[in-house]
Amino acid sequence: MEKITLASQLLQYLITGLTVGSVYAMVAVGFNIIYNVTEIINFAQGEFVMLGGLIMVFMNVAMGLPLILAFPATIVLVTVIGIIIDRFAIRPIRRPSVLTLIIATIAVSILIKGTASFIWGKDPFDLPAFSGRNPITFLGAVVQPQYFWVMGFLIITAVALSIFFDRTILGKAMSACADNPDAASLVGINVKQMILLSFALSAAIGAVAGITITPISLMEYDRGAMLAVKGFAAAILGGLGSFPGAILGGLIMGSIESFGAGLVSSGYKDAFALIVLLVILFFKPSGLMGSIEISKIKRF
Amino acid sequence: MSAGIEENVLELQGVVMTFGGLMALSNLNFKVRRGMIKAIIGPNGAGKTTLFNVITGSFPPTQGTVTFNGRPIQHLKAHKIADRGISRTFQTVELFGNMTVLENVMLGCYTRIRTSFMASGFVLSQARRKEKQIRENALKILKFIGLAHKFKDLADSLPLGEQKLLEIGRALASEPELICLDEPAAGLNETETHVASSLIKAINAKGITVLLVEHDMKVVMNISDEILVLNYGRKIAEGPPEDIRNSPRVIEAYLGAEA
Numbered sequence: 001m002e003k004i005t006l007a008s009q010l011l012q013y014l015i016t017g018l019t020v021g022s023v024y025a026m027v028a029v030g031f032n033i034i035y036n037v038t039e040i041i042n043f044a045q046g047e048f049v050m051l052g053g054l055i056m057v058f059m060n061v062a063m064g065l066p067l068i069l070a071f072p073a074t075i076v077l078v079t080v081i082g083i084i085i086d087r088f089a090i091r092p093i094r095r096p097s098v099l100t101l102i103i104a105t106i107a108v109s110i111l112i113k114g115t116a117s118f119i120w121g122k123d124p125f126d127l128p129a130f131s132g133r134n135p136i137t138f139l140g141a142v143v144q145p146q147y148f149w150v151m152g153f154l155i156i157t158a159v160a161l162s163i164f165f166d167r168t169i170l171g172k173a174m175s176a177c178a179d180n181p182d183a184a185s186l187v188g189i190n191v192k193q194m195i196l197l198s199f200a201l202s203a204a205i206g207a208v209a210g211i212t213i214t215p216i217s218l219m220e221y222d223r224g225a226m227l228a229v230k231g232f233a234a235a236i237l238g239g240l241g242s243f244p245g246a247i248l249g250g251l252i253m254g255s256i257e258s259f260g261a262g263l264v265s266s267g268y269k270d271a272f273a274l275i276v277l278l279v280i281l282f283f284k285p286s287g288l289m290g291s292i293e294i295s296k297i298k299r300f
Numbered sequence: 301m302s303a304g305i306e307e308n309v310l311e312l313q314g315v316v317m318t319f320g321g322l323m324a325l326s327n328l329n330f331k332v333r334r335g336m337i338k339a340i341i342g343p344n345g346a347g348k349t350t351l352f353n354v355i356t357g358s359f360p361p362t363q364g365t366v367t368f369n370g371r372p373i374q375h376l377k378a379h380k381i382a383d384r385g386i387s388r389t390f391q392t393v394e395l396f397g398n399m400t401v402l403e404n405v406m407l408g409c410y411t412r413i414r415t416s417f418m419a420s421g422f423v424l425s426q427a428r429r430k431e432k433q434i435r436e437n438a439l440k441i442l443k444f445i446g447l448a449h450k451f452k453d454l455a456d457s458l459p460l461g462e463q464k465l466l467e468i469g470r471a472l473a474s475e476p477e478l479i480c481l482d483e484p485a486a487g488l489n490e491t492e493t494h495v496a497s498s499l500i501k502a503i504n505a506k507g508i509t510v511l512l513v514e515h516d517m518k519v520v521m522n523i524s525d526e527i528l529v530l531n532y533g534r535k536i537a538e539g540p541p542e543d544i545r546n547s548p549r550v551i552e553a554y555l556g557a558e559a
Contacts, residue, residue, distance in 0.1 A: 169406060169434055176396050176407050183394040186356060188382035188411030188474060 008140025013262040014255060015138075019147040019216065021254020022154040023049070026209035027231025028238065028246035029157065030202035036241050037177050037198040040101045044085060044109035046228030047116075048206025051078050053219030054116060056211040057125040067130060075207045081112075082203025086196045109224060116221035124218040127211075150212045157205055158247055165243070174198060226270060230257075233277035239287030248288060252276075306370045309334045309478050309509045310355070310386075315364035315374075317350055317533075324350040325533045328364070332478070337500065337510040339520045341544075342530035343553060348513040349391060351530070352480050355511075356388045357381040369477070383411050387471035388480035391513075393463045397456035401447055401466055404455050405438040408473025438473060445469040445499060461492035468499060478509045485516045497523050521545065529553065 027045055034042045055077050059070035089108045090101055129146040136143045165171040176184045177194045185191050210219065234253040238245025253273055260272040280287065310332040317325040324347045332338050340348050354361045357378040366374040373381055387408070396404050442448040445465045450458065455466060464484055471479050484500065485493045497519050504510050504523075514520050520527060520541070527544045529537040531553040537544055544550055 167428075167431060169410060169431060172399070172403055172407055173410055176399070179396040179398050180394055182358070183390075183396065184407075185378040186358075186382055186388060186394075187408050187470060188379050189407070190379045 005140060009262070010259075011139055012141040013258045015141055015143055015147060017255035017258030018251055019150050019254070020213075020258060021234075021251040022150045023209045023213045023227070023250070024230050024234040024253050025154055025247045025250025026157060026205050027227055028235035028250050029161065029243060030205045030209075031231055031235045032241055032243060032246050033161075033202045033205070034198045035178075035235075037174050038101070038195050039098050039178060040090075040105065041232065042199075042202065043102065043105045043228055043232075044112060044224075045202060045206060045231060046224030046226070047109050047112040048078055048082065048203045048224075049210035049213070049227050050116060050219060050221065050224040051081060051112065052207030052210025053127070053214035053223075054120050054125060054210075054221070055207075056214060057127050057219065058120075060127060061125070071211060074211055075204050078207035078210075079200045079204045082199040082201075082206075083196060085203075086199035090195070090199070091192060109228070113222055113224060120221055122221060124220040125214070126218050127214040129215040130212075133215075144216060146212070146215045150216070153208050153212050154247065154250075157208060158243065161243060170197075229277075230270075230273045233273045233280075236277060236285075236287055237280050239289040242287070242289040245287055245289030307334060308332060308367075309369060310511070311367040312355075313365045313367070315351075315354060315366065316362045317347070317354055317359075318362045323533055325354065325361070328530075328533070328535060330528055330535060330538060332509060332511055333526075334509055335504070335507060336525040337504050337512060337523055339512045339514055339524035339527045340530060341514065341517075341520055341527060342536075345532075346530040347533040348530060349482060350533075352388060352482055352511075352513060355381075356386055356480060379411075382474060385475075385477040386480065387474045387476040387478075389464070389467040389471050389482055389484065391482040391486060393460070393467055395455040395463060395467060395470070397454070399455060400451065401442065401453050401455055401458070402435070402438055402451040404466055405441050405469050405473050406434050408441075408470035409434050409437055411474045441469050441472055444472070444502070446495070461488050461495070464488065464492075464496065465499065468496075468503070472503065472508075476508060478511060479503065480511045480513075482513050483515060484512070485514055485519050493519060 027049060030045045030048065031041060034040055052074060056070060056074040059065045059073055060067060065073065085108050089104050093100060093104060129144065130149050131145045133144065136145065165175060173184070173189045174194045174197065176189060177191045181191050213219075230253060231250070234249035235246050236249070237253060238247070238249030253276060256276060257269055257272050261269040308331040312328055312330055315325055315328040316323070328351070340351065342348055353359055354374070355366055357373070357376055357380070361374050364374070365372050368384055368386060373384060376384070396407065399407075439448060439451065442451055445468060447462060447466060447469065450462070455463065458466060468481065468484065481500065484496050488496060493516060500510060500512065501523055512520070512524065524541055526539065527541055528535060529544060529550050536549050536553055537547045
């Protein structure tokens, strides 16, 4: 056994924090995608993560599909669920106000949670780690190989999304819907299709987060709400709508939680995220990387 | 569209638009010949913008038909009508304010490239080629409207005159057959108005039919081939500028019965 020093202890907290933070970041990115197209805060975002984890468990463990097949299959399935949500819970609402739609997403999240507890029961499920569970020791800190998968997928999603939104006309068409939906439909953009796409993309990213984190922290039916709150706090911290902000916010949020749990008390783990959320809302509601100007013209 | 070459690009028959009890358009009939500049004038509240909203599908007419290139379009959604080849600008400028000048025009091309919609989004090499093509096309349009030097600026940061030009540029990017301009000269100074009128003529010279709502009579009289006058949602006169200028009914509508 190596001697545990304070430095290695802190490093351990940091690494754990960044891993958990990567998941929050992916949830926050999911919030932002839908928010940027519709100005809706989709409170079912956490359920995508939960579904990603549990469906993966079903595919990989129960059905015995190999990882390489189960992974994409899970993403596709969760994406389809995202599409169904838009098609049957969001689109049919007549003359929607942003607030009505947000409330609809809360209803959807309750419905998904209930259905999940029906299907999977109330016990947490485990998933084999992608490349084993032999920890690597790094400067006295223990690193699970799965940590790299989580952070790696965050990087892949971040790069892919920034290319998509900055470089492709489809990505720009999606942002145009949030900027000015009337003008968007008059230049020939099918706004409803873009909203559908935003739900699909968010669901896919949520699924990735859920699949990668389950081998570390297990997954159960009611995990979604807390993940949504923390991801939302991360999105607010980074500035709602900003992708770099969401990633930074998620990583900071994860670290605060991890250091707080390690140094103060693990019983208050969940409280730290909420404290951060409140502090940000009181003192800098536009977040770290959001612009005040933009937040003024947004309806929400 | 290959619906044969109709002489009239646009034709409205018996168009009625009511909002609750208010009749904004009542039994409106008119035609727009291919290649002309047609202006719609009338006092405030005459129904000019409503008419544009009906033509471009912002809301369907209560009654009547709108025919574009020989096919009815009154039941279509706005983005479908844009697909068919009608584009428009707004009285109150409706740009994508948080995007750059170039991006605004690029999004205008959207209807023309959507055919390979999924491909352009997801196959990288193809996407890059498409993007380049769209970009070059957008830059060409910016040069045409005289905003090429500002391509990196945010649309919101432009002065009103240039925002109006940019909106016209975005409308052009979809390669429309008919472009509907809602008060392109409103709020512009003399020089800007002059720039806007010569731009409208240049657009028309490219073979694009122009439908124009405008209050500035100097602009209307100078550039239109034909004028339609509305008052309280009814057509009260239609004809070449010189006829309209001298029509007693038009003068009455504008100045009141005593005049």
